[in-house]
Amino acid sequence: MTESHVALVTGASSGIGEAAAVALAEAGWTVVGAARRLERLESLRTKGVTPHVVDVSDDDSMVTLVDDVIAEHGRIDVLVNNAGYSVFGAVEDVPVEVARRQLEVNVLGLSRMSQLVLPHMRAAGAGRIINIASVAGHVSEPLGGWYHASKYAVEALSDAMRMELAPHGVRVAIIEPGAIRTEFGDIAADSLAEYSGSGAYAAQARRMARAHERMFGADAADVDVVVDAIVHAATARRPRSRYQVPASARAMVAATKVVPSPVMDAVMGRMFGTHRR
Template identity: 55%
Template sequence: MAPTTSTPTPVALITGASSGIGLAAALALLEKGWAVYGGARRLDRMQAIIDGGGTALELDVTDDASMTAALERIVAERGRIDVLVNNAGYGSYGALEDVPIDEARRQFEVNLFGLARLTQLVLPTMRALGRGRIVNISSIGARIYEPLGSWYHATKFAVEGLSDSLRIELAPHGIDVVIVQPGPIRTEWNTLSRESLLERSGQGAYAEQASRLHATYTRVDEGPLSASPEAVARTIVAAVTANRPRTRYAVPFSAKAVVGLRRMLPDRVMDAILSRMA
């Protein structure tokens, strides 16, 4: 899908583009000559996209009117949408017993239902083109599991189930669905997830687990196993420009290793390994 002199400039919409992976992906595609629309709730945090020649959209994936307005503007200005990168999401941690159901619902609204609704809105345009690519940013958390992370992992397991079904469903229409599975990436996501862990379960029955898990996350995020958002952005560029993309991309190498390990190990062995984290 790289632009050429004989085809229109390809158009990408990236959600969660105000920081981290979303911002890095937007800038990477702009460097490739794409028309990029970055969406996030805070316009003031997307100046780099504007400076790079892209467009910043106020976009809330929990607000149907906001999503509809964004899609209508892109189609009005460009007449097409070639790629949707569903990157918006967050990790809210804590023992299932401690996390209020309203917070659990919100995490599903952002991580799953917002992704699904925006996909619904973009599909008529892609089908009219007879081509398109949807990149859903999942996580290695969709392949493994962790104590005190049940709600977050549930959302990512759901994203992958939706994506796999959708890939087959949309193939007759020329639309690819690709999953990107980041591992530990150095973004503000890590800080927010660790803070929620202590906020929800830092006291009470799960406090000891929460303290150990917080320390483990800090070591991993700051250590050699983690990678920059730009590493994921390069993977996203590869996924949207490949003639025949893979169905899944894990990044960085540590994420590939974890996914491979999960395939080989029985549940009880995996339980024992993950229990040592907390």
């Protein structure tokens, strides 16, 4: 692809989104990186990425973003739906309004961004939507029910979109990261403490926080493995429908297809210290 191709990346202020936006710019793309806080995006200018504010829970904000990109560049060839966050805590403990916002950002924000770019892609007879999902959309951890619900939903929506859009020349790919060295573990620990740090699930929350510290710490994969998958999905002549990275993510997803639920529950219980004693 040439430099005339335009990529729009949401959640570009840190982590996977920032790294993907920079990688696409380095590959010669015109890239718009969007997130809620402009001050966290300003450093992207020096890396060839144009920053833009967006809140994927605010419809006017999303409409303005897409309108501005079309007005400036005339097209959007690739949308990377990366904006999202995690809420951890027992299903019983997490307030409904907090759960609602988790779904609003991770599911409806992704869907609305797709709705806004798709008329332009269909008119062009080409385009790609890359949804950042997770192995969390295949297997659930205890005390992560609302986050997992959002990622399972992304899987279902992406599958439906892939079939719907194929006749229009628009491809849909899902990126399913496993344990990647990002802020995820710290954020999960904070919400575990906030919502389940006391009460009936407190002991589980402490064990989960320690497990996440291990999983997303020094032994986790570098963000580059996810970025490589995003770039491939954006540029390959025949991108895959799903990218599970790193290899441990592929193994985890494969296990969910063959391991009976009671066995998987026992494995999870040993991993996170939530098995019945």
